[in-house]
Amino acid sequence: MTAVTEKPIPVERARPVPGRRRRRNPWTTALLYALLAVVVLIPLFPLYWLVISAFKTPAEFAQIPPTWFPASPTIDPTVTALTEVPFLQSMMNSIIIAGGCTISVLVTSIFAGYVFAKHHFRGRDLLFWSVVATMFLPPIVTLVPLYYLVSSMGLSDTYLGVMLPWLANAFGIFLMRQFIMDIPDELIEAARLDGAGEFRIVWQFVVPLLKPAIVTLAVFMFVYSWNNFLWPLSILRSDALYPVVLTLNRLMSYTMSFEYQNVVLAGALIASLPTLIVFIVTQRVFVQGIAASGIKG
Amino acid sequence: MTTLQTPPATAGAPAAAPRASRPARRRRGQGRWSALFLSPALLIIGVFTLIPMLMTVWISFHRWSMFTPITEMSWVGLDNYGRLFADSARVQAIWNTVAYVGLSALITVPLALLVALLLYFPKIKGKGVVRVILFATYVIPTIAIVIIWGNIYAPGYGPLSAMLGAVGIPAPGWLSDPSWALVSLVIFNVWQMLGYYVILLIAGLTQISEELYEAAKIDGAGIVRQTWSITIPLLRPSLVFVALMTFINSIQVFDPIYLLTQGGPANSTNVVSFEIQRTAFQYGMAGESSALAVSLFMMIVVAGAVLGMVMKGRKR
Numbered sequence: 001m002t003a004v005t006e007k008p009i010p011v012e013r014a015r016p017v018p019g020r021r022r023r024r025n026p027w028t029t030a031l032l033y034a035l036l037a038v039v040v041l042i043p044l045f046p047l048y049w050l051v052i053s054a055f056k057t058p059a060e061f062a063q064i065p066p067t068w069f070p071a072s073p074t075i076d077p078t079v080t081a082l083t084e085v086p087f088l089q090s091m092m093n094s095i096i097i098a099g100g101c102t103i104s105v106l107v108t109s110i111f112a113g114y115v116f117a118k119h120h121f122r123g124r125d126l127l128f129w130s131v132v133a134t135m136f137l138p139p140i141v142t143l144v145p146l147y148y149l150v151s152s153m154g155l156s157d158t159y160l161g162v163m164l165p166w167l168a169n170a171f172g173i174f175l176m177r178q179f180i181m182d183i184p185d186e187l188i189e190a191a192r193l194d195g196a197g198e199f200r201i202v203w204q205f206v207v208p209l210l211k212p213a214i215v216t217l218a219v220f221m222f223v224y225s226w227n228n229f230l231w232p233l234s235i236l237r238s239d240a241l242y243p244v245v246l247t248l249n250r251l252m253s254y255t256m257s258f259e260y261q262n263v264v265l266a267g268a269l270i271a272s273l274p275t276l277i278v279f280i281v282t283q284r285v286f287v288q289g290i291a292a293s294g295i296k297g
Numbered sequence: 298m299t300t301l302q303t304p305p306a307t308a309g310a311p312a313a314a315p316r317a318s319r320p321a322r323r324r325r326g327q328g329r330w331s332a333l334f335l336s337p338a339l340l341i342i343g344v345f346t347l348i349p350m351l352m353t354v355w356i357s358f359h360r361w362s363m364f365t366p367i368t369e370m371s372w373v374g375l376d377n378y379g380r381l382f383a384d385s386a387r388v389q390a391i392w393n394t395v396a397y398v399g400l401s402a403l404i405t406v407p408l409a410l411l412v413a414l415l416l417y418f419p420k421i422k423g424k425g426v427v428r429v430i431l432f433a434t435y436v437i438p439t440i441a442i443v444i445i446w447g448n449i450y451a452p453g454y455g456p457l458s459a460m461l462g463a464v465g466i467p468a469p470g471w472l473s474d475p476s477w478a479l480v481s482l483v484i485f486n487v488w489q490m491l492g493y494y495v496i497l498l499i500a501g502l503t504q505i506s507e508e509l510y511e512a513a514k515i516d517g518a519g520i521v522r523q524t525w526s527i528t529i530p531l532l533r534p535s536l537v538f539v540a541l542m543t544f545i546n547s548i549q550v551f552d553p554i555y556l557l558t559q560g561g562p563a564n565s566t567n568v569v570s571f572e573i574q575r576t577a578f579q580y581g582m583a584g585e586s587s588a589l590a591v592s593l594f595m596m597i598v599v600a601g602a603v604l605g606m607v608m609k610g611r612k613r
Contacts, residue, residue, distance in 0.1 A: 024420075032419050039412055040427045043434045043492065049456060050445045065459040108341065111334035119331045131339070134346045136597060138549035140570040141590045144577045145352035146345060148367060168341035198330040227438040229552045234578065245440050249556065252444060265448060268441035279436040283429050290432075290493070291500030294538060 054078065054266040061262045077266035081251060084263065087270055089240065090247040094274070096159060097232075097243055098225035101166045105221045106214060108168040113176025114202050118188055128177065135170040139230060147234050157237045166225060172217050175293055179213040180206060216289025219282050223275045244271045353594075357587035364581045377588035387589065389564055390572040393479060394548060394596075397568055400483045401547040406540055409491055410532075413498035414524065428499070431492030439489070439552040446485040447472070447557060472558060475565040482553055482566055490546060494539045501535025502528070537608050544600055548593065569593045 053061060055073040081087065116128045139146070146165055147156075155161030183206060191205045207214070229245045236242060239250070251267045279286065357377055361370035381387050412431070416424050434442070449457050450471040458468035471481045505528065513523050529536070551570045554560060560567030560575070569589055577586035 029421075032415070032421050035415055036421060036423065036427060039415065040423075040430055042488065043431050045456075046442075046445045046449055046488070047433070049449060050441075053448060062454055064453045065462070066454050066456055068456075108338040112338035115331045115334045119327055121328060121331055131342060134342055136545055136601060137346060137350060137594070138545065138570070138597070140549050140551060140573055141594050142346065142349035142353055143574065144356065144363070144583050144586055144590070145349035147577075148352075148363075149345070149349060152367075165341070165345035168338040170342065173338055198327075198334070202334075223436045227436075229438070229440060229555075230574070233555075234574075245438050248438070248440050248444075252440070252556070261448065264444055268444040272437045272441045275436040275438065276433060279433060280429075283432070287428065287432060287496055291496050291503075294497035294500045294535060295504060 050265055050269055050272075053262055054269045056262050058260075058262060077262040078270070080260075080263045081267040081270060085247050085251045085267070086239065087244070087247060087267070090242050090244045091274070093159075093241055094226055094243040094245075097162050098222050100159070100163050101225040102218050102221040104163070104167040105169060105172045106218060109172030109176045109217060110207065110210065110214075111202060112168075112173045113178075113180050114206055116173065116177040117180035117183075118185070128173075131170050132174050133170075135174065139165075143230070143234060146231075150235060156235050157241065159241065161235050162232050162241070162243075165231070166228070169221075172221065175213060175217055175289075176210070178293070179210055183209055212285050212289050212292075215282055215285045216293070219278055219286045220290070222278060226275050244274075247271075350594075353587045353590050356583055357591045359584045361583045362581045363577055363583045370584075373584065377584045378592075380585060381588050381592065386564055386567065387572060390560075390567045390569050390589075391592070393564075393566065394568045394570075394593075397479060397483060397486075397550060398544055398547045400480070401486050402540055402543045404483065404487050405490060405494060405543045406536065408487065409494035409498055409539060410529075410536070412491065412495045413502060414528070416495065417499050417502045428492070428496065431495055433492065434489050435493045437489075440556060442485060442489055443553050443556045446481075446488075450481060473562055475563040478558055478562060478566045482550070482558070485553065486547055486550065490543070494543065497539055497542070498532065498535050501532050501538075504535075505531045534608070537604060541601070541604055544604075545597070548597060548600075569596075 052068075052070050054077055055075070056067070056070045057072060057074050057076070060067055060071055112131075116124065150156060150161045150164060153161075155164065187205060188201055191201045196204065226243070227245060228243075229249075232243050232246055233249075236246065239247070242250070248264075248267050248271045252264050356370070358372060358374060359370040360373045360376070361367065416428055449455055452458050452468065452470065452473075457471075461468040469477045472478050509527050509531075510523055513527055518526065549570050550568055551574065554566055554568055554571040555574070558566040560571055570593065573586050573589045573593070576582050576589065
């Protein structure tokens, strides 16, 4: 194989700098840890609240003041959430939709990013930056015509209709182009001299070097599509196709009554787990990739 | 003084390719491959982003009910825009959006900077784990976050009012109080997005050369002075980028408003994106909805231009 190694993006430098003294005042250390504790509690507390509430009985849930730990944890709310609405079916739908979008974005972005990074033609950079500009166009701005277009293709209320507008995007192309630009031209020249065609260059020589970028984009797109609410809400009618977020919305709206709030929270927990798990499994590479996307921008 | 120079953005790249020395030459037959490789992405973006954008502008000059065929659309010129600015609820939606975006940016950017500084400079254990935990909120579906925060804000059985009550502060009505509802939505927007921006800023911090700090220390500059004179100026690109991302993400806020407040109470959380969706999908008035969408788009263009100018002006 090649001599080029994957490029680690430094998220942390070995020696932090300002204010570094030979030995720190113990009070400073205590203060720093106290601040760190605050910083970590801010995200953790609501998540903690989600988990404990999902395991409370309705009676305990309604207590004023609230209890800070479930006295007799129960899985009843979870079971009710799973039986009240078709969560498992929705999980499959979300996996199909998010998975389809992710794979498509990866493929289209790698090929387009490769051209923008390594091919030369007139107007290339103008075209590239025009594509990047669409990154700043929120979907809500084009919602009405998009709805009209997709429904007049006869695709409303289909998997394809939910996925179609999200099968490629500017962020992915941008990310891939930035990473592919770091691959030396010599490598691609060498592959060409070996007689490799453009397809083989991409699949056999470029893709293996893009692992961090691919993981980052894959996780990013998966999370984005999994959490996308507005578009499925607009284009889907039948529950059988609902992704998890819409099913959770259904659960939320027809169990408005107070006694079922813990069921809704159990549903929220179920709906959050897949993306959280994907994130935790890939966090090392993903966080670095997101960091790199910022630097390279 | 030492020369004030930041390392190039590609520091740490593999044995850098002499890119500059290579003339942009075209290879025979490459054009076909360029076109083939670009076409899937460009086709999707063209058909599902560019064409709809043009259509939005076009529809905004028409009266068209979403419930009738598009052929029944009739030209009304700038009428929709005139009506937009005559409708006090919609004008308020614009101001609410400005307030929401402004508050989000004013809280998020400084807070993210402080957290990033804390998680980058001092030698303390557990920073890596904290980063990951901070980022985790970003991957949770907004609807789940809405449910969590709806419960945290809940009067009586919610933890927030219990905590405030314990220290003797009467809890505001949060989402049900017109003067607090928008702020409550800003709070959980900040909560959800903070980790993402912290990661971006930490990435920016890694690009600042250590030698600058060493030199400043020799000159007798303290931590505050170092932060003010070195960190913040050199972090400007990342700060502007984060400001831009905050802006773009918060100007399109829709999910929490649709799910939690439906624009209320008393129209206090009605924002443009919610109004766009409601006008089109509930009232069917696609023309007016599109006029709002174009206005939102113009807000983005103006803000983007201003940020761009800030970037250029400060660079020199």
